[in-house]
Amino acid sequence: MNLSYWEKESFFKNIDIAIIGSGIVGLSAAIRLKELSPKLEVMILERGSLPIGASTRNAGFACFGSMTELLDDLKTQSEDVVFSLVEKRWKGLLKLRNRVGDANLRYQELGGYELFRKEDVSDFQQCADQIDFFNKKLNSIIGEKGVYKIASRNIPNFGFEKIEHLIHNQAEGQIHTGEMMKTLLRIAQAKGVKILNGIFVKKLNDVEDGVELETGSGWNLKFKKVLVATNGFSKTLIKQGEVVPARNQVLITKPLQNNPIQGTFHYDKGYFYFRNIDNRILLGGGRNLAREEEETPEFGTTEIIQNALIALLKNVILPNQKFEIESTWSGILGVGNTKKPIVQTISKNVSVAVRLGGMGVAIGSLVGEEGAELIFKKI
Numbered sequence: 001m002n003l004s005y006w007e008k009e010s011f012f013k014n015i016d017i018a019i020i021g022s023g024i025v026g027l028s029a030a031i032r033l034k035e036l037s038p039k040l041e042v043m044i045l046e047r048g049s050l051p052i053g054a055s056t057r058n059a060g061f062a063c064f065g066s067m068t069e070l071l072d073d074l075k076t077q078s079e080d081v082v083f084s085l086v087e088k089r090w091k092g093l094l095k096l097r098n099r100v101g102d103a104n105l106r107y108q109e110l111g112g113y114e115l116f117r118k119e120d121v122s123d124f125q126q127c128a129d130q131i132d133f134f135n136k137k138l139n140s141i142i143g144e145k146g147v148y149k150i151a152s153r154n155i156p157n158f159g160f161e162k163i164e165h166l167i168h169n170q171a172e173g174q175i176h177t178g179e180m181m182k183t184l185l186r187i188a189q190a191k192g193v194k195i196l197n198g199i200f201v202k203k204l205n206d207v208e209d210g211v212e213l214e215t216g217s218g219w220n221l222k223f224k225k226v227l228v229a230t231n232g233f234s235k236t237l238i239k240q241g242e243v244v245p246a247r248n249q250v251l252i253t254k255p256l257q258n259n260p261i262q263g264t265f266h267y268d269k270g271y272f273y274f275r276n277i278d279n280r281i282l283l284g285g286g287r288n289l290a291r292e293e294e295e296t297p298e299f300g301t302t303e304i305i306q307n308a309l310i311a312l313l314k315n316v317i318l319p320n321q322k323f324e325i326e327s328t329w330s331g332i333l334g335v336g337n338t339k340k341p342i343v344q345t346i347s348k349n350v351s352v353a354v355r356l357g358g359m360g361v362a363i364g365s366l367v368g369e370e371g372a373e374l375i376f377k378k379i
């Protein structure tokens with residue numbers, strides 16, 4: 001079906017920059033472009049009726065790295081690389097809080113905990129040995145002393161079973177993911193960003209004076225400049241850099257009679273994560289149990305992972321309480337061989353801001369801004 005003259009004239013004419021994807025990165029980029037130049041005509045093309053990828057489906061941890069994860073990263077990357085990413089996450093969180101507001105985000109700094117089982121004792125020992133080093137580093141980044149603390153004596157307060165040790169991170173917080181996205185959409189629209197839902201971009205073609213987008217509706221749309229913010233769905237659109245889709249499954253309980261946990265919790269080196277929300281527990285992860293199967297951009301849940309999540313609830317998190325599962329869902333991460341996002345220009349008129357990994361709530365605002373600034377330079 002062709003676009004009518006009216007549709008072309010009224011909806012698509014004189015757009016300076018089109019952004020593909022309305023997740024946290026696409027929205028932050030659009031907002032930044034309007035801050036840089038309010039007169040700029042910015043349009044976001046989003047394939048879903050909602051921005052359904054990772055940004056509306058995540059766990060809402062406002063985190064910057066648990067100790068085992070950072071120790072793991074230090075095995076393959078330099079201290080500079082690892083801690084500059086921690087700094088980016090922290091600054092990204094501050095940017096998000098500043099832009100959206102703590103009340104809108106329902107931000108709560110309830111702290112985070114890393115759980116260690118009997119079989120994780122040597123990991124725990126390594127963390128305990130390095131805690132002063134990590135606290136020094138974190139102090140220089142976030143300006144707080146003693147961010148990480150051993151908190152194993154608190155295990156009985158949570159009622160966990162099969163957990164031998166805990167490390168507390170006092171600077172970790174949590175947000176309400178849905179409210180974050182609702183507010184970002186509102187801010188973008190209030191600044192005059194045009195958001196079109198239901199437009200699936202199939203292909204980008206560089207042409208003489210711009211970029212032509214082939215869409216699922218059969219329309220070919222032409223724009224002067226394009227920013228790609230499609231994260232885990234980028235493989236079909238861009239060839240530069242490796243972006244591997246990684247599905248993450250989640251479940252949420254019905255409200256509990258007595259919810260003994262408050263905060264954000266990392267289990268099994270962060271492969272599983274859980275938190276309190278509205279007197280329920282939200283629990284996700286486990287993609288290490290079926291790596292190949294979960295390397296997909298398709299949404300869906302599987303028995304093997306859902307059963308593992310339920311077993312974790314029953315045996316470790318809520319061993320003394322009956323619970324019911326209210327619902328399950330999945331989201332798609334974009335990962336690669338390093339945790340560094342890809343923010344780069346890939347042709348005369350196209351830049352990309354993708355591969356956010358597992359901490360896009362933290363870095364998404366900054367990555368969006370960096371993408372915006374790259375494409376803005378080309379205007």
Ligand SMILES: Cc1cc2nc3c(=O)[nH]c(=O)nc-3n(C[C@H](O)[C@H](O)[C@H](O)COP(=O)(O)OP(=O)(O)OC[C@H]3O[C@@H](n4cnc5c(N)ncnc54)[C@H](O)[C@@H]3O)c2cc1C
Nearest residue numbers: 021023024025047053054055058059061201331359360361
């Ligand atoms: C289950 C889960 C839990 C997570 N938990 C946390 C957490 O607690 N803390 C944290 O910091 N991070 C977490 N993350 C990661 C975080 O959510 C992501 O890194 C972040 O949301 C990525 O944002 P984005 O804008 O890059 O991508 P997305 O949110 O995926 O947005 C990309 C958008 O592009 C659209 N799109 C894709 N292809 C096309 C196309 N061809 N045409 C048009 N539109 C297209 C999609 O529909 C989507 O809306 C989690 C992720 C998942 C999946």
